[in-house]
Amino acid sequence: MNPLQILDYGGMAVFAATGALAASRKQLDIIGFLFLAGITAIGGGTVRDVVLDLPVFWVVNPGHILVAALVAVLVYFTAHLVESRYKLLLWLDAVGLAAYCVLGAQKGLDATGSATVAILMGTLTATFGGILRDLLAGEPSVLLRTEVYVTAALAGAFVHTAMMLAGLPLPAAAALAFATAFIVRGGALRYGWTFPRYKSRPGRDPEDIP
Amino acid sequence: MNPLQILDYGGMAVFAATGALAASRKQLDIIGFLFLAGITAIGGGTVRDVVLDLPVFWVVNPGHILVAALVAVLVYFTAHLVESRYKLLLWLDAVGLAAYCVLGAQKGLDATGSATVAILMGTLTATFGGILRDLLAGEPSVLLRTEVYVTAALAGAFVHTAMMLAGLPLPAAAALAFATAFIVRGGALRYGWTFPRYKSRPGRDPEDIP
Amino acid sequence: MNPLQILDYGGMAVFAATGALAASRKQLDIIGFLFLAGITAIGGGTVRDVVLDLPVFWVVNPGHILVAALVAVLVYFTAHLVESRYKLLLWLDAVGLAAYCVLGAQKGLDATGSATVAILMGTLTATFGGILRDLLAGEPSVLLRTEVYVTAALAGAFVHTAMMLAGLPLPAAAALAFATAFIVRGGALRYGWTFPRYKSRPGRDPEDIP
Numbered sequence: 001m002n003p004l005q006i007l008d009y010g011g012m013a014v015f016a017a018t019g020a021l022a023a024s025r026k027q028l029d030i031i032g033f034l035f036l037a038g039i040t041a042i043g044g045g046t047v048r049d050v051v052l053d054l055p056v057f058w059v060v061n062p063g064h065i066l067v068a069a070l071v072a073v074l075v076y077f078t079a080h081l082v083e084s085r086y087k088l089l090l091w092l093d094a095v096g097l098a099a100y101c102v103l104g105a106q107k108g109l110d111a112t113g114s115a116t117v118a119i120l121m122g123t124l125t126a127t128f129g130g131i132l133r134d135l136l137a138g139e140p141s142v143l144l145r146t147e148v149y150v151t152a153a154l155a156g157a158f159v160h161t162a163m164m165l166a167g168l169p170l171p172a173a174a175a176l177a178f179a180t181a182f183i184v185r186g187g188a189l190r191y192g193w194t195f196p197r198y199k200s201r202p203g204r205d206p207e208d209i210p
Numbered sequence: 211m212n213p214l215q216i217l218d219y220g221g222m223a224v225f226a227a228t229g230a231l232a233a234s235r236k237q238l239d240i241i242g243f244l245f246l247a248g249i250t251a252i253g254g255g256t257v258r259d260v261v262l263d264l265p266v267f268w269v270v271n272p273g274h275i276l277v278a279a280l281v282a283v284l285v286y287f288t289a290h291l292v293e294s295r296y297k298l299l300l301w302l303d304a305v306g307l308a309a310y311c312v313l314g315a316q317k318g319l320d321a322t323g324s325a326t327v328a329i330l331m332g333t334l335t336a337t338f339g340g341i342l343r344d345l346l347a348g349e350p351s352v353l354l355r356t357e358v359y360v361t362a363a364l365a366g367a368f369v370h371t372a373m374m375l376a377g378l379p380l381p382a383a384a385a386l387a388f389a390t391a392f393i394v395r396g397g398a399l400r401y402g403w404t405f406p407r408y409k410s411r412p413g414r415d416p417e418d419i420p
Numbered sequence: 421m422n423p424l425q426i427l428d429y430g431g432m433a434v435f436a437a438t439g440a441l442a443a444s445r446k447q448l449d450i451i452g453f454l455f456l457a458g459i460t461a462i463g464g465g466t467v468r469d470v471v472l473d474l475p476v477f478w479v480v481n482p483g484h485i486l487v488a489a490l491v492a493v494l495v496y497f498t499a500h501l502v503e504s505r506y507k508l509l510l511w512l513d514a515v516g517l518a519a520y521c522v523l524g525a526q527k528g529l530d531a532t533g534s535a536t537v538a539i540l541m542g543t544l545t546a547t548f549g550g551i552l553r554d555l556l557a558g559e560p561s562v563l564l565r566t567e568v569y570v571t572a573a574l575a576g577a578f579v580h581t582a583m584m585l586a587g588l589p590l591p592a593a594a595a596l597a598f599a600t601a602f603i604v605r606g607g608a609l610r611y612g613w614t615f616p617r618y619k620s621r622p623g624r625d626p627e628d629i630p
Contacts, residue, residue: 026354029405031361035337035353038330046261051466051476056261062326076408116482120458127455135345135555136353143455143556144446151451195449198496236564239615241571245547245563248540256471266471272536286618345555346563 003171004103007178008057009067011099014092015129016041016068020075021089022137030076036137037072038065044129048104048121052111090189093130093142094152098181101126101156102174106164115161122157123150126181147188148195156181213381214313217388218267219277221309224302225339226251226278230285231299232347240286246347247282248275254339258314258331262321300399303340303352304362308391311336311366312384316374325371332367333360336391357398358405366391423591424523427598428477429487431519434512435549436461436488440495441509442557450496456557457492458485464549468524468541472531510609513550513562514572518601521546521576522594526584535581542577543570546601567608568615576601 001009019040023033042058042065049056058065082088104125108118127143127150134141142149160177164170187193211219229250233243252268252275259266268275292298314335318328337353337360344351352359370387374380397403421429439460443453462478462485469476478485502508524545528538547563547570554561562569580597584590607613 024408027407027409028354029358029361029407031358031364031405032353033408035333035360050260050470051479053475053479055263058330059261059263059322059324059327062324062330065326065330079408112479112482114479114482116485117479120478120482120485123455131556136341136351138351138354141556141558143452144448144558148449148451150455151449154451195451197447197449198444198453198499199447234618237617237619238564239568239571239617241568241574241615242563243618245543245570260470265473268540269471269473269532269534269537272534272540275536275540289618346551346561348561348564 003174004106007099007103007174009064011096011103012041012045012064012067013071014099015044015096015133016071017075018089018093018096018130019068019133019137020072021079021085021092022133022139023072024075024079024085025089025139026137030073033072033076034069036133037068037075039136040129040133041065041068042129043132044100044104044125044127047128048107048125051124052107052121054107054111090142091186094182094185094189096129097126097149097153097185098156098178099126100129101153101181102160102177105157105160105177106170106174109161109164115165118161119154119157122160123153126153126156146192146194146197148184148193149188151195152181152185152188155184213384214316217309217313217384219274221306221313222251222255222274222277223281224309225254225306225343226281227285228299228303228306228340229278229343229347230282231289231295231302232343232349233282234285234289234295235299235349236347240283243282243286244279246343247285248278249346250339250343251275251278252339253342254310254314254335254337257338258317258335261334262317262331264317264321300352301396304392304395304399306339307336307359307363307395308366308388309336310339311363311391312370312387315367315370315387316380316384319371319374325375328371329364329367332370333363336363336366356402356404356407358394358403359398361405362391362395362398365394423594424526427519427523427594429484431516431523432461432465432484432487433491434519435464435516435553436491437495438509438513438516438550439488439553439557440492441499441505441512442553442559443492444495444499444505445509445559446557450493453492453496454489456553457495458488459556460549460553461485461488461491462549463552464520464524464545464547467548468527468545471544472527472541474527474531510562511606514602514605514609516549517546517569517573517605518576518598520549521573521601522580522597525577525580525597526590526594529581529584535585538581539574539577542580543573546573546576566612566614566617568604568613569608571615572601572605572608575604 105122108121163173229247315332318331373383439457525542528541583593
């Protein structure tokens with residue numbers, strides 16, 4: 001497998017696991033596990049391919065999606081062994097996000113040659129599956145959590161695009177970008193990294209005005 | 211009309227009715243009825259066509275969508291006659307699900323020849339309109355209810371695809387698959403059929419280990 | 421700039437502002453502002469282009485989306501000066517809705533020549549960005565508010581399509597349609613214009629039956 005295929009299958013497997021973990025938190029049945037795992041795994045890539053007007057990856061190669069199904073079944077039988085399923089969900093989501101921001105950026109670059117499109121596509125691909133999972137499972141959206149999330153996808157997509165344009169070989173660029181995104185998101189999960197959040201500030205104090 | 215057209219117009223009409231019933235539960239105005247009815251009726255088929263890279267059915271044949279509009283108006287003036295609008299919504303949703311899982315599977319089969327894609331497409335087409343309806347109307351998602359739901363769509367799509375590949379004529383395969391999906395979902399609504407739902411289980415009891 | 425480009429950039433800017441205002445209400449960080457602003461600004465147009473099978477506008481011309489980014493940053497630093505951010509959000513949303521219903525109708529007309537598709541596309545393009553914003557930000561959907569909303573988009577798309585088919589020059593048709601949509605939605609916000617909302621009515625009183 002080349003590096004992009006590793007990211008593809010790996011990302012799909014971990015995103016499927018997060019969908020299945022969300023299903024376990026909602027106490028769904030095995031088909032619910034398969035459905036949520038599938039949607040989470042293919043959501044980001046489907047939007048990516050549709051927007052870029054490429055053939056949708058799982059229509060071209062449906063065997064692909066079996067990975068997600070296997071993972072869903074595995075999670076169904078093992079999730080009870082995990083101490084905190086939500087914590088595991090967040091960490092696997094971080095791995096998937098790092099994989100898909102690279103993959104999305106590369107696909108965007110291949111399809112259009114535009115760095116801006118590549119970065120936007122990387123960010124969108126990486127975050128859309130998780131957004132869809134949270135919407136469908138009725139979970140609080142990972143988007144609205146305090147620690148940085150979209151930022152990690154954006155950073156990874158940016159690094160991959162910049163390194164590719166700088167002439168780095170694909171495996172090096174992809175590895176560097178994957179590491180960037182995972183470190184940013186992992187740091188956020190481990191150490192609570194946040195950007196300053198918007199706070200409603202009072203208007204200027206009249207006494208400040210001479 | 212051939213059997214696929216019957217499923218198409220019939221499915222659109224009943225899904226439109228479920229959208230309009232959701233609008234009635236939210237006490238929307240007539241345009242809200244039309245909008246939710248329309249989105250529910252065309253949601254699944256639109257995603258199906260976009261993902262398969264076919265021309266979107268209602269862009270090709272916009273007259274089509276008038277069925278949904280008529281149904282929405284009809285529901286606006288008659289919904290108060292219904293004893294339980296939510297119960298009716300669920301039953302009509304079952305009819306629509308049975309119609310669209312066949313239609314989606316057949317379109318997927320025609321477009322790609324792959325059984326896996328056909329089954330996935332049938333399942334997605336059948337469930338997506340209802341998911342969208344619940345999301346937009348702020349209703350609890352039909353996905354997260356206890357009785358089997360996605361399973362019925364999956365069963366119908368599977369039966370249709372298998373029968374077509376086994377060489378049955380289209381009307382027979384479609385009728386058999388429609389019946390399968392409707393019986394599974396109807397049984398779930400009537401008798402509360404469920405699969406075992408995931409339950410958080412305690413870890414192995416240390417005393418069990420010799 | 422021609423009138424359509426003005427509507428395009430203008431609509432994108434105001435929808436981006438509504439996304440950023442939603443981000444401010446959720447106290448997100450600057451990247452959250454950029455993300456919600458971007459999704460709101462491009463959501464409607466992306467669905468429009470994908471459904472019409474046109475190249476997605478921001479993939480063709482990614483520089484375009486910088487407008488949304490600039491607006492998001494601006495709102496991040498100035499939102500605290502606004503007395504009611506939700507009120508401002510609703511008014512800017514009204515401007516965006518008026519701009520996008522014209523643009524969507526014109527794109528639908530250009531792509532298919534069908535008046536029905538043009539009107540549906542105008543309505544969808546105008547409302548989808550706001551729906552997506554409210555879903556992702558976890559805000560109560562603008563769809564479910566009491567005052568007319570979808571109606572304004574429908575009215576604008578209808579007027580634009582009718583005027584174009586009647587042979588009016590594009591700028592005149594667009595201006596008239598923009599005004600129609602904005603007046604309908606603005607009147608709804610200012611004066612609380614509503615259509616009669618569906619009310620569950622009791623069945624016929626048995627005493628009424630002779």
